[in-house]
Amino acid sequence: MPVIEPYAISEPFSTAGKVNLNYQIAPFNYIRRATALYGAFKSEQPLVLPNSGSKIYKLWKEHTNDDFYPNDPKSQDPQVSTDWGKLYAGQAPFDKLRRPIDMAETLKQADDRFNGTGAYDVRFQGNPDIFRSATEVCELHLVRQDESLSDYTSGNIWDNALITGDNARERPYTNLYAKLTTRSNVYTVHLRVQGLRKSKGTDPAQWDESKDKILGEYRGSAMIERFIDPADPRLVDYATAPESLDTIYKFRVLNTKKFP
Numbered sequence: 001m002p003v004i005e006p007y008a009i010s011e012p013f014s015t016a017g018k019v020n021l022n023y024q025i026a027p028f029n030y031i032r033r034a035t036a037l038y039g040a041f042k043s044e045q046p047l048v049l050p051n052s053g054s055k056i057y058k059l060w061k062e063h064t065n066d067d068f069y070p071n072d073p074k075s076q077d078p079q080v081s082t083d084w085g086k087l088y089a090g091q092a093p094f095d096k097l098r099r100p101i102d103m104a105e106t107l108k109q110a111d112d113r114f115n116g117t118g119a120y121d122v123r124f125q126g127n128p129d130i131f132r133s134a135t136e137v138c139e140l141h142l143v144r145q146d147e148s149l150s151d152y153t154s155g156n157i158w159d160n161a162l163i164t165g166d167n168a169r170e171r172p173y174t175n176l177y178a179k180l181t182t183r184s185n186v187y188t189v190h191l192r193v194q195g196l197r198k199s200k201g202t203d204p205a206q207w208d209e210s211k212d213k214i215l216g217e218y219r220g221s222a223m224i225e226r227f228i229d230p231a232d233p234r235l236v237d238y239a240t241a242p243e244s245l246d247t248i249y250k251f252r253v254l255n256t257k258k259f260p
């Protein structure tokens with residue numbers, strides 16, 4: 001068997017496989033690449049508990065108290081059983097407890113940040129910005145289907161769901177954080193390269209279409225990975241000597257493709 005160098009990347013610094021929150025490609029603002037974000041958010045269905053279910057949402061179906069005895073009719077209430085079933089199914093007069101996220105409504109907040117409109121966050125009014133850390137996903141309201149962003153910014157949603165615990169509200173963000181990044185490790189670079197020859201007696205700083213020649217052209221793409229070698233001697237104890245890691249990143253080409 002051939003002997004090869006181990007995969008030279010430090011797991012704690014890797015963002016391979018994660019989705020970048022900054023889906024707008026600068027300076028090509030007309031390109032929207034939010035498809036991967038749609039996939040990352042698809043599995044989340046935030047829980048919202050309506051105030052109307054406050055008396056039964058912690059009961060188990062027909063139980064009317066925590067001490068349930070199957071043979072004791074006093075611990076069973078048909079109306080509680082009926083209401084509990086409606087609450088679970090999201091039927092009137094109750095609302096559906098879990099719904100998928102409406103990405104179009106949710107990402108209006110990210111577009112507001114990128115474009116500097118300040119429609120939903122005055123911090124970005126006239127001050128376009130990007131996401132600096134994956135933790136900033138917690139600043140986004142996770143708008144569910146059949147709801148609007150204004151329901152969340154006005155506080156109407158949570159005013160009508162005061163019994164929803166902080167752990168339930170935070171859980172979707174906990175799941176999403178592990179899937180997101182703001183600094184990708186792998187890039188696909190599309191390139192077009194020409195070999196040029198300047199004619200004698202012409203200005204070397206200017207291209208003359210009538211005299212200078214193009215010797216050859218290459219069009220293609222390259223997949224480039226940014227990585228940190230865990231054996232790099234420049235790695236220090238950052239607990240005692242904090243500094244930026246940017247200076248010790250290395251780059252390697254994983255794959256190249258030539259276009260016809």
